Amino acid sequence: MIWMAPSLLAADPAHLGDAAAAVPDADWLHIDVMDGHFVPNLTFGPPLVQALSRRARPPLDLHLMIEAPERSVEQYVRAGARRIAVHAEAAGHLHRLLQTLGSLGVERAVAINPATPPEAVEWVLDECEAILVMTVNPGWGGQRLIPSTLRKVERLRATLDSRGLDRRIVVDGGIDLETVAAAVRAGADTLVAGSAVFGSGDPAGALARLRAAAEGALSPGKSN
Numbered sequence: 001m002i003w004m005a006p007s008l009l010a011a012d013p014a015h016l017g018d019a020a021a022a023v024p025d026a027d028w029l030h031i032d033v034m035d036g037h038f039v040p041n042l043t044f045g046p047p048l049v050q051a052l053s054r055r056a057r058p059p060l061d062l063h064l065m066i067e068a069p070e071r072s073v074e075q076y077v078r079a080g081a082r083r084i085a086v087h088a089e090a091a092g093h094l095h096r097l098l099q100t101l102g103s104l105g106v107e108r109a110v111a112i113n114p115a116t117p118p119e120a121v122e123w124v125l126d127e128c129e130a131i132l133v134m135t136v137n138p139g140w141g142g143q144r145l146i147p148s149t150l151r152k153v154e155r156l157r158a159t160l161d162s163r164g165l166d167r168r169i170v171v172d173g174g175i176d177l178e179t180v181a182a183a184v185r186a187g188a189d190t191l192v193a194g195s196a197v198f199g200s201g202d203p204a205g206a207l208a209r210l211r212a213a214a215e216g217a218l219s220p221g222k223s224n
């Protein structure tokens with residue numbers, strides 16, 4: 001089953017609550033937390049996440065693009081996160097951090113940047129529910145998908161299949177009507193999309209079209 005996760009990063013910052021409420025049919029609402037260090041951009045802190053949780057119907061999917069994520073995860077769980085992605089590149093003790101997240105009762109994803117090999121997640125697959133493959137370099141929305149990242153998705157899907165592991169593969173960055181089918185065919189089943197949803201005048205309609213294209217790519221005989 002395909003899951004769609006519109007990313008609020010592409011919404012008008014002056015109307016974030018309205019944007020959060022505009023996609024009730026999303027499976028997750030993706031929120032990019034940036035600290036100005038791990039990536040240069042600075043975005044959502046815990047009070048803002050908590051306020052958004054009151055406007056959003058979908059569960060909140062937080063992507064922590066921050067240094068030392070172990071210092072902040074509890075605050076974000078208290079703010080309303082239902083899934084948290086931490087970067088393999090940022091966590092000094094990734095396995096322990098994932099165990100902590102598990103004990104806090106949230107779904108766990110391990111995120112990897114475009115230059116990070118898929119092997120970076122190999123020894124933590126038992127401690128997460130999803131792997132988030134960055135299909136652009138993190139920090140900004142509106143970039144073009146880097147094609148080599150889909151080869152990494154293929155490798156990860158093959159590894160999961162060979163080990164009989166049921167894990168979500170999330171792709172994040174440059175997902176739109178042109179790229180979504182290739183991402184799904186590579187093995188992604190959870191699609192984060194910012195500009196393609198909130199860059200449109202009709203976020204709910206854009207989300208529905210993107211979902212239809214993704215589901216079409218799963219069904220043999222359909223051309224997407």
Ligand SMILES: O=C(CO)[C@@H](O)[C@H](O)COP(=O)(O)O
Nearest residue numbers: 138139141142173174194195
């Ligand atoms: O994590 C990030 C960017 O660092 C993403 O979640 C973006 O928000 C995706 O935006 P689009 O590429 O879909 O515009």
